Amino acid sequence: MQGNERECRARWEHAFEADPVESKEKYYLTVAFPYPSGAMHVGHGRTYIVPDVLARYQRMKGRHVLFPMAFHVTGTPVIGISKRIANGDAKTVGLYRDLYRVPQDILDRFTDPKEIVRHFSEEYRRVMQKCGLSIxxxxxxxxxxxxxxxxxxxxxxxxxxxxxxVRGAHPVKYCPQCENPVGDHDLLEGDKAEIIRFTLVVFSWNGAKIPCATLRPETIYGVTNLWVNPEVTYVRAMVDGEEWILSREAAGKLNLQDHNVTVTEEIPGTVLIDQTVSHPLSGDVPVLPATFVDPDMGTGIVMSVPAHAPFDYIALRDLQQQGKYTSLRPIPLISVEGYGEIPARDAVERAGIRDQNDPGMEALTQEVYSAEFSRGKVFEKYGGRPVREARDDVAALMMERYGSIPMYEFDNRQVICRCGGRVFVKILHDQWFLEYSDPCWKEQVKTQLERMSLVPPEVRAEFDRTVDWLKDWACTRRVGLGTKLPWDPTWIIEPLSDSTVYMAYYTISHHLKAIPPENLTPEVFEYIFKGEGNPTTVDRETLDAIRSEFLYWYPYDYRFSAKDLISNHLTFQLFHHRAIFPQDFQPKGMVVFGMGLLNGAKMSSSKGNVFLLEDAVEEFGADTVRMFLVGSAEPWQDFDWRNELVSSTRKQIERFWNTVTDARQAEGAYDIDAWLASRLQRRVESTTKAFESFQTRQALQEAFFGVEADLKWYRRRLPEGVAGGAVMQDLCRTWVRLLAPIIPFTCESLWKDIGGEGLASFAPWPAVDESRISPEIELAEELLERTVEDIESILKLIPMEPKSISLFVAPDWKHEAFRIIAASTDKTRVMREIMQNEGMRKRGREATDAAKQITKLVLKLPPELVKQILESTLDEQAILEGARQFLEHEFRVPVTVQDAGESTHAKASGALPFKPAIVIE
Known part of the structure; x- marks a missing residue:
C-alpha cells in the first residue's frame, strides 16, 4: 500500500488549497497548532487526524473547506531544550538522539533553539502529509x-x-533558573497547578514569630497545638525586619513574594517541641512533634485544629494512645449537618481510619473541609455566621490586627520548568496582565458561550467554571521567542497570550507572506479585519482582496483541541474574540478531545511513554493508523493505542479492499439484492448522522462494520456458489465514498480502479435513495436472521445430530396482544388492557400467560424494531416458508413451517410474534 500512498500524496499536492468561491458554502475548521519541539507521537495523530476526517467529509458534502496549519514556537520551551543540550544533559540528549532519532549532525546544531524549530516544524509537516491530512x-x-x-x-x-x-503586581509561576515567569506551555511537570492564597497565622515565642500557613483562618479559635517536624532543621530569619522561625524552604519562597528575608541561624525542630506559643485568638498552646509535617509546604509549621481537621485529630489520637499529651482535647467551633459535635472525630471513626498513614486520609480531609465550608456555621460565641463568610472576615481581622500576611503556594503539585529548574510563586511588579478578572469581559464571554455549539455538551460546565474563576493572567515575559510588547518592548508576549486569535490570521496568512513586514502597520490590519481607515503602506486593491478572503472564511465553524486546554487557551481565545471582533465574527463551535493512552498509561514524551506517529505509519500504513485512531473512541473520549489491536485494523482494511476489488465481476440479480440495497441506504443515513454529530467512531461502526455485517448476511442468503449480484457494484461505489474520509489512501486507489471520476476526496457524498428503502423486506430478513440465531443457539445445547426442524409461528390473536402491549404507555397496567379486549378475555388464562411472555419480548426488543413490527403487515408464515430452502441448506435437515394455532404440538404454544417456537428432533 505504500506505493499507493506515495501516488495519492502526489495527486493531493495542491488539491486542498482553498480559495474563496462565493457560490459555495464555506466550512472552516481549525485545530490547535502544535509546538514542534519533538517528534509527533500517535497522540498527536489523533489530534490532527480526527479534524481531517471531518474536513474530508464536509468537502464531499459539497462545502468549500478550509483546513490550515501552523507551528507555535514562541516562549521558552525550545530555549530550555537547547540549553540542556548545550550543557550535555544526558536525559535530554538521549531523548532527542534515541527516541526522536535526530541525526547527530542536526542534534549538534540544537544548541540554537531556532534549529530545533526548523527541524521539527518540517518534520511535523512531512509526517502530517504521510498521514494524508488535507491541509x-x-x-x-x-x-x-x-x-x-x-x-x-x-x-x-x-x-x-x-x-x-493592565500593569500591576500579581503572584505568578516563576522559574528562578530562567529568571522568567512561566506559563503552562513552559512546564515539564505541574502544568495544571493552581496558585493558592494562604493566610499566615502568626504565633509568638520568646520574642520571635512563628507563622503557620492555613486556608482556614476561621479555625484559629479551635487551635489546640502547633505541629513541628522534629526531623527538620528550621531557621531563624529576619523577615521585613522582624524575627521569624520557619523552614528554610519557606524562607526562600517568601523572599520571592515581596518580603525581605535574611536567614540568621538554624534551629533543630527538636528545640521547638514542647515549647509554648501564643496567639491572641487562641491563647497559649504547646508545640507537638509530627513527622507528617512537610517543610516544603507552607511554612513547615502547622497549626492543629483536631475538632475539624482529620489529620490533626488522628495525629493527636496517635500520640495520646502512647500516653502523651492526654490533657489536650479538641475544641469544636463549627456545627455542620451530618456530623456530631466534633466533625473530624466522626469522619475518622466512620471511615475506620487506623492511623495518620492511612491512604484514605486525603479524601476524608477533603470531605470534612467541603462539608464545613458549604453548609457549616461557626458557634454563636464566635459570631454564628456561615463558614464561607467567617473565613474571609477572620482573615481580614488577622491581617489588620494580628500581623498576618498572605503567602502563595501551588496546590500540592511539584512544578518544573522545561529548563529543568523548579518553579515557585513570585510576586511580579510592573508586569503586564490580561485582565480576565474584569466582570464585564467575563459576562461577554458567557453570552458568547451560550450561542456556541460545544461538543460534547457536558464541557459547557467546565467552560463556565473557567470563566468564573479565571484571574488576571501575566501575558509577558522578559526572555523567550516571541513578539515584543508594542508599547513596552522590554517585555515579550508569552505563548498562550499570542495564540488567541490566530484563526483569523490563517484566512490571510498566504497573502501576507508577499508583503514586507514593515508595511503591515496596525492600520493595515484595522482595514483588513474591520474595514476601517485608509492605510497607505499596501495598495487598496491588494487590501480589498485580502479583506474579501477574511470575510469569506470568518468566523471559524469549529475548533478542535484537547480538554486540558479549556482552562487556558480555549477560554482565552473567547475573551480575545469578544474584545477584538464584532458579533458576526465570533466563534461558532468547539470540539474538545479526550486524552491519549499507550497500553493503558498516559502518553508522555518526557517520560518516553510514546509511540512515534511516523513509526506507526511505517509499520501499519497511514490508513490503518487513521482507522484505528478514529474508531477506538469518540473524539471526546480517551483512547488507548495498543499495537495488537492496530494489527487487526489493518486486516479489516484488507478485507474491504478485497471485497471491492472482487465486486467488479459481480453480475446478475437475486431476491436478496433488494434487501442489501435497502440496508445500504440505512448505513448511508446513519453514517451521515454520526459525522454531523462529530461521532467519528460511530460513523466508522456504520460505514465499515455495519456494511460488512450486512454483506455477511447477504452472502449467506445467496444461492450456493454465487459471489453476489450486480447490486454489489452499486454498493462498492457507495462504500468507497462512505469510508473515503477515514481511509483516504485506500479509497482513492479503489475509486480510480472502479472508474470513479476525479478524486474520491471530492466525490459527492452518497445520498439516501428513498426509493430503494423497503422496510417490509428488511423486517422479513430481520425475522429470518433472528430465527436462524435462535436455531443455532438451541443446536449448541443439544448433543445429538438433528433430524428435522419445525417452526411454529404465532397465531393472529397473539399478534393482536403484541400490538396492545407494544402500544401501551404503562407496562404495569398492560394486563388490564389485555383483559379489556373481548377476544383476549375469552381465552382467559391462555391470554394472560401469553401476555406476560409478549411483554418480556417487547421490553427486550429494540424500540425501533418494535415500532417497525407495529407498522408492518408481516406474514411470518409466508416469510419462513419462502426461506425454507435456505433454512434446509443451512441446517442440512428438513424444515417445516406451521401456524401454532393449528398445531397440537406441546411446544407450539410457546410461539410469539417475531419469535417462532422451534422444535428440533
Whole structure:
C-alpha cells in the first residue's frame, strides 16, 4: 500500500488549497497548532487526524473547506531544550538522539533553539502529509514570522487601548533558573497547578514569630497545638525586619513574594517541641512533634485544629494512645449537618481510619473541609455566621490586627520548568496582565458561550467554571521567542497570550507572506479585519482582496483541541474574540478531545511513554493508523493505542479492499439484492448522522462494520456458489465514498480502479435513495436472521445430530396482544388492557400467560424494531416458508413451517410474534 500512498500524496499536492468561491458554502475548521519541539507521537495523530476526517467529509458534502496549519514556537520551551543540550544533559540528549532519532549532525546544531524549530516544524509537516491530512499548506506560518508578529502587535494595541491589558503586581509561576515567569506551555511537570492564597497565622515565642500557613483562618479559635517536624532543621530569619522561625524552604519562597528575608541561624525542630506559643485568638498552646509535617509546604509549621481537621485529630489520637499529651482535647467551633459535635472525630471513626498513614486520609480531609465550608456555621460565641463568610472576615481581622500576611503556594503539585529548574510563586511588579478578572469581559464571554455549539455538551460546565474563576493572567515575559510588547518592548508576549486569535490570521496568512513586514502597520490590519481607515503602506486593491478572503472564511465553524486546554487557551481565545471582533465574527463551535493512552498509561514524551506517529505509519500504513485512531473512541473520549489491536485494523482494511476489488465481476440479480440495497441506504443515513454529530467512531461502526455485517448476511442468503449480484457494484461505489474520509489512501486507489471520476476526496457524498428503502423486506430478513440465531443457539445445547426442524409461528390473536402491549404507555397496567379486549378475555388464562411472555419480548426488543413490527403487515408464515430452502441448506435437515394455532404440538404454544417456537428432533 505504500506505493499507493506515495501516488495519492502526489495527486493531493495542491488539491486542498482553498480559495474563496462565493457560490459555495464555506466550512472552516481549525485545530490547535502544535509546538514542534519533538517528534509527533500517535497522540498527536489523533489530534490532527480526527479534524481531517471531518474536513474530508464536509468537502464531499459539497462545502468549500478550509483546513490550515501552523507551528507555535514562541516562549521558552525550545530555549530550555537547547540549553540542556548545550550543557550535555544526558536525559535530554538521549531523548532527542534515541527516541526522536535526530541525526547527530542536526542534534549538534540544537544548541540554537531556532534549529530545533526548523527541524521539527518540517518534520511535523512531512509526517502530517504521510498521514494524508488535507491541509492547505500555503497558509503555514510559525509564530516568530515577522508578519505574524505585526498581527500580534495590532491585536495587543487593541487590547491595551480598551484597557484589557493592565500593569500591576500579581503572584505568578516563576522559574528562578530562567529568571522568567512561566506559563503552562513552559512546564515539564505541574502544568495544571493552581496558585493558592494562604493566610499566615502568626504565633509568638520568646520574642520571635512563628507563622503557620492555613486556608482556614476561621479555625484559629479551635487551635489546640502547633505541629513541628522534629526531623527538620528550621531557621531563624529576619523577615521585613522582624524575627521569624520557619523552614528554610519557606524562607526562600517568601523572599520571592515581596518580603525581605535574611536567614540568621538554624534551629533543630527538636528545640521547638514542647515549647509554648501564643496567639491572641487562641491563647497559649504547646508545640507537638509530627513527622507528617512537610517543610516544603507552607511554612513547615502547622497549626492543629483536631475538632475539624482529620489529620490533626488522628495525629493527636496517635500520640495520646502512647500516653502523651492526654490533657489536650479538641475544641469544636463549627456545627455542620451530618456530623456530631466534633466533625473530624466522626469522619475518622466512620471511615475506620487506623492511623495518620492511612491512604484514605486525603479524601476524608477533603470531605470534612467541603462539608464545613458549604453548609457549616461557626458557634454563636464566635459570631454564628456561615463558614464561607467567617473565613474571609477572620482573615481580614488577622491581617489588620494580628500581623498576618498572605503567602502563595501551588496546590500540592511539584512544578518544573522545561529548563529543568523548579518553579515557585513570585510576586511580579510592573508586569503586564490580561485582565480576565474584569466582570464585564467575563459576562461577554458567557453570552458568547451560550450561542456556541460545544461538543460534547457536558464541557459547557467546565467552560463556565473557567470563566468564573479565571484571574488576571501575566501575558509577558522578559526572555523567550516571541513578539515584543508594542508599547513596552522590554517585555515579550508569552505563548498562550499570542495564540488567541490566530484563526483569523490563517484566512490571510498566504497573502501576507508577499508583503514586507514593515508595511503591515496596525492600520493595515484595522482595514483588513474591520474595514476601517485608509492605510497607505499596501495598495487598496491588494487590501480589498485580502479583506474579501477574511470575510469569506470568518468566523471559524469549529475548533478542535484537547480538554486540558479549556482552562487556558480555549477560554482565552473567547475573551480575545469578544474584545477584538464584532458579533458576526465570533466563534461558532468547539470540539474538545479526550486524552491519549499507550497500553493503558498516559502518553508522555518526557517520560518516553510514546509511540512515534511516523513509526506507526511505517509499520501499519497511514490508513490503518487513521482507522484505528478514529474508531477506538469518540473524539471526546480517551483512547488507548495498543499495537495488537492496530494489527487487526489493518486486516479489516484488507478485507474491504478485497471485497471491492472482487465486486467488479459481480453480475446478475437475486431476491436478496433488494434487501442489501435497502440496508445500504440505512448505513448511508446513519453514517451521515454520526459525522454531523462529530461521532467519528460511530460513523466508522456504520460505514465499515455495519456494511460488512450486512454483506455477511447477504452472502449467506445467496444461492450456493454465487459471489453476489450486480447490486454489489452499486454498493462498492457507495462504500468507497462512505469510508473515503477515514481511509483516504485506500479509497482513492479503489475509486480510480472502479472508474470513479476525479478524486474520491471530492466525490459527492452518497445520498439516501428513498426509493430503494423497503422496510417490509428488511423486517422479513430481520425475522429470518433472528430465527436462524435462535436455531443455532438451541443446536449448541443439544448433543445429538438433528433430524428435522419445525417452526411454529404465532397465531393472529397473539399478534393482536403484541400490538396492545407494544402500544401501551404503562407496562404495569398492560394486563388490564389485555383483559379489556373481548377476544383476549375469552381465552382467559391462555391470554394472560401469553401476555406476560409478549411483554418480556417487547421490553427486550429494540424500540425501533418494535415500532417497525407495529407498522408492518408481516406474514411470518409466508416469510419462513419462502426461506425454507435456505433454512434446509443451512441446517442440512428438513424444515417445516406451521401456524401454532393449528398445531397440537406441546411446544407450539410457546410461539410469539417475531419469535417462532422451534422444535428440533
Amino acid at each position: 492547505d499548506w500555503r497558509r503555514r506560518f510559525i509564530t516568530v514570522d515577522p508578519q505574524y508578529s505585526k498581527f500580534i502587535e495590532w491585536q495587543y494595541g487593541h487590547l491595551h487601548e480598551d484597557e484589557h491589558v
